[in-house]
Amino acid sequence: MNDRVLQILEFPKIIEQLINQAATSIGKDYVSNMKPSTEIEKVNRMQDETDEAAQIIRLNQSIPLGGITDIRMSLKRSEIGGTLTTEECLNVANTIYGGRKVKNFIGSLEVDLPILKEMVDEIISLRELEQEIKNCIDDHGHVMDSASQTLRGIRSSIRSYESKVKEKLEGYTRSNSKMLSDSIVTIRNDRYVIPVKQEYRASIGGIVHDQSSSGQTLFMEPKAVVELNNHLQAAYMKEKQEIDRILNELSGLIAEQSEFLHQNVSILGEIDFIHARALLGNQMKAAKPKMNNQGIIKMKQARHPLIPVEEVVPNDIEIGESYSSIVITGPNTGGKTVTLKMVGLCTLMAQSGLQVPALDGCELAVFHEVFADIGDEQSIEQNLSTFSSHMTNIVDIIKNVDHRSFVLFDELGSGTDPGEGAALAMAILDEVISRGAQVIATTHYPELKAYGYNRENVINASVEFDVETLQPTYRLLIGIPGRSNAFEISSRLGLDPQIIDRAKGLVGVDSKNVENMIASLEQSQISAEKDYEEAHKVLLESEKIHNQLEKEYKQFLDKREQLFKKAEEKAEKALTKAREEAQIIVDEMKNMKSNVEIKEHEWIEAKKMLEEAKPNLLRKNASTQKVSAKETNELHPGDEVKLLTVNQKGEVLEKVSDNEYLVQVGIMKVKMKRKDLQLLGKPKQNDVKPVTTIKGSNYHVKTELDLRGERYEDALLKLEKYIDDSLLAGYPRVSIIHGKGTGALRKGVQDFVKNHPNIASSRPGANGEGGSGVTVIEFR
Missing domain, CATH: 1.10.287 (Helix Hairpins)
Incomplete structure (x- = not known):
């Protein structure tokens, strides 16, 4: 993945949040090096890992990662013969103990965790090495007397010499208190001394090791304790040599097990990394996405990962099946760019093994490349340099884009003449879509609203705007282009109605029709969502x-x-x-x-x-x-039934399959599941009517014909046969689905309908019937 795209989509901020969830420096190191993967097998493996750790969190449990440190540098020093410090040796012992705790914890959980349990099985206990270190070094990092018999003897002699030196010096403080600045025994240059007044230096005699800042006090070692202090220093040297020997021996033991220790550290770091991903997912109230390599994205109630849950507006997003491109229109500050970044960032997170903030059942794709051209769309300083910068990015995208790419364009074609910018935007979209890439683009240009209707793989979308409050709702409306709302906003803000009426008169008829259509679509969608x-x-x-x-x-x-x-x-x-x-x-x-x-x-x-x-x-x-x-x-022909789904009575004509029946409802024949039929009564033996079928009507003619994807000539042949079958079946009306497309097929259907003697009238489909992509026919 391109580092620039990661920065644009704010992926480093996700890494920062993830680092805060890691418990060890090893885990933090794994997080810092995290990159989205382009291999679906690896992505699925990472998602399964995260989901297993999430299961542990759902049990109100937490993997015990305390005490584990990054000992890799210490291991390398021991491998080349270096002597480790007491702190380094203790870190090795604590990491061994921490690894065993993690292994026992995960192994004891009675849930299905195949990946994590397989990982901890690879952790080597190394209990003997841990015990050897703990027998020599205490929890504070001090080498204990029990580390060796020699060290025990040396420290015993040290205590003896210290006692003798202190005893002699305390005798001086009692008998010569007038000569001393203070009646204490202190240490200078690792030797025991007493504070002597300057004028009594000759009277005390001995070695001066230090003096006060004023020069009035000298810290002197009397002659009587010089020899004892010499013995004490010699004992200190022996102690240091013995401690060095013990640490060198422990370092050698650690070096012998360094291969296993490296393995343990690597596994523990990876487990911490996995656990951190699950903790972040839990914090975001995220879900495990199902991954695919067909470019399909489906998310319900998806939220931008970097916006607080209490502030973000969740949205549904879908791309890759019915359409491969979305063109989002709408006003500034309406949430277009947030939506764009949300989809891109969720894609990067999913390819990194992270769960995404959306409802369960979400689905995301693994792309080889994610491209983004997102600038400062809030700036009013759109000049040549800005346009040039955008075009440089777009040129680079077009050079590298293919069917495995996901492309995000923000304010495509902006920064130049509106007419040229809109034309350029459409041409760029055509090129990228022709390469098979999935595309989401935002724009201000009204010309791109029509673009979504004229391309089969493109759908319009918009961000909702509340005219009453003059505020965006940040809700994404798929299938509906944005409208300007300029007149409504102006009216709400108090502009003279006469000026508004004059402005409306200057707007073209086509523009008015488009705005009215969009308003109708918005209302229909809101109503449909409520229903x-x-x-x-x-x-x-x-x-x-x-x-x-x-x-x-x-x-x-x-x-x-x-x-x-x-x-x-x-x-x-x-x-x-x-x-x-x-x-x-x-x-x-x-x-x-x-x-x-x-x-x-x-x-x-x-x-x-x-x-x-x-x-x-x-x-x-x-x-x-x-x-x-x-x-x-079981139902039989002639049985009187109630259709539960539409609350209508009907009569069973025949049994189609084990669980499906053909039912006559008025002049219509419909196929119904057995569970949707209620038996009202059975006919008398003499009242059972024979079931008749109409020859040439393929026995059961649907009330609609789908011609999308057919060649023009083949479509008209199918249409002619279907009209004959529908007339034989006695249908009063039927629907012909021809789609919008270029309009050639629609025109052919309408020409055929006009010249047919048995067709009374025809009309385009209403809002709930498919709109201009459907022609409804009424028979004579």
Whole structure:
């Protein structure tokens, strides 16, 4: 990526925020070197890494990165034979311990973290080296007596000499207090001394090591302690030599494990980098984007990452599928440039493994290059040098742009004659779009409003302006070009109505029509958005009610089955008891010796009837349920149904598929899902009407024909056949979708319609029907 573009889109400010989230100097180093990647596999890997760390944050947990320091320079010195300081050795031990803490923490989490767990598996514990260092150096960086027996002995002799020196000097302070400036024992040049008054120098005798600023006090080492001080200094030297030996030995042990330590530091720095990305995403209330390499960008409620959440106005943005270019028009300070930078900066963030401030489900593309020509659009000093600067950037962009590029133009063509600037802007856009790049451009030129209508892959957009408050709302309106609002603003500010009316009279008819069309589009979009929100609420409530009814119906069926089972069990017990009693009576009668003669076959028949007297309630109930379910789910030709989506009655004509039916509603035939049909009643056997089809109408003719993308001759042939099929199907009207494009196909459709004898009239589509891209036909 070009460094100039990173600066223009303020990517370094994102890096600054990310550095503040890193816990270690190693992680901060990773952040400082962060660049957007152009490889989709690498970008997807980084996004997965960030998402795993975000999962940890969502659990209200945090990776323990405390105590980890950047020991790479120390490792290099140990590798070439250098002796590390106590602080450096302690940093190595603390980093080993910190790495083990991170490894244990991530390994113990009961969530799916395949990448992070794979990373920490590569961390080497090195517990023995850590213990060796900790046995020699305490938490304050001092080499302990236990580091070696020799050091213990040396320090014991040091304490002994110090005690003897202090004892002798304290004797001087007690017996010669008049000769001393103060009765204390102090140190000068690492030797114990006492403060002697100048006039008593000869009386005390010994070595002078220092004097006060006034010269009245001398810091003297009396002759009696010179020898003891010499022994003490010798012991200090031995202590230093032993400490150097211990540190040299520890440095050697560290050098032996330097390869593993480098590996640990690298992994820990990368984990800190990943964790910092997740922390920043959490701070921004960001979401993980789905990445693609088709140039598709889809973001709902996207926010500029550098504007505070409570101040920024979120916007929806989409590019790369239905259209590859957006031309944003509107007044200054309306938010055009902010939108431009927001999309560009979010793209760079996503390609760097960062989550973006938008709703879940957002999608962004991996571009090989992001180009931007964004200047100071607020300046009124548009002169030749400014124009030349813009053109230099644009020339460089055109040289390098291709289908893998994302181009951002701010105030394209500004800084020169408006007529020439608008023409130049359109030519530049044509060239960049022809290369297959995705483009977002802002402009003041009204000529570019028409440009969005005349190009298939281009769509207009604008930033909304509230005429009542005379303030921009910063909302982006896709599909609607901006209008000037000059007359409304002037009127609100108190300009004489006569002057405004005179000005309106001077505006051309075409300009008025365009402004009226734009105003209508704005109103339609606002109304559609409100309707959508209300419909969405109703849908959610309906789904909730539907789920509740399903749950209650299931509970009802379960309860009914239990009641049937209990009734069957009760009846079975009663019959079993009756059977047993009857068997006893039969046996008694058989044994009776009487004159009554009963034939054997009659006994056998009676017993068989008794055995067969067994209830089959569950089986009958199950059968009933199966038939009922089948009858409820399956519809047949002639059934009267209610279309739930439009609240209309209809009649089933035929079953199209397992879950779809063709239904007659008035003069229309529509295909409906089974879930959207409610059975109202079934016809009597004699009332079922045979379903007829119209030969030559392809059985089911749609009420609209889409000719976009067809060749002129092929389109007219399809149109002729479709009109015949629609007449046979009995439709009163149909819609022909021909698009706007160059207008050739639209003219061909309209010429055909005028000359057809069975077509009564035709008109362009209304706002909600597709506008001038659709022709609606009424049959005679």
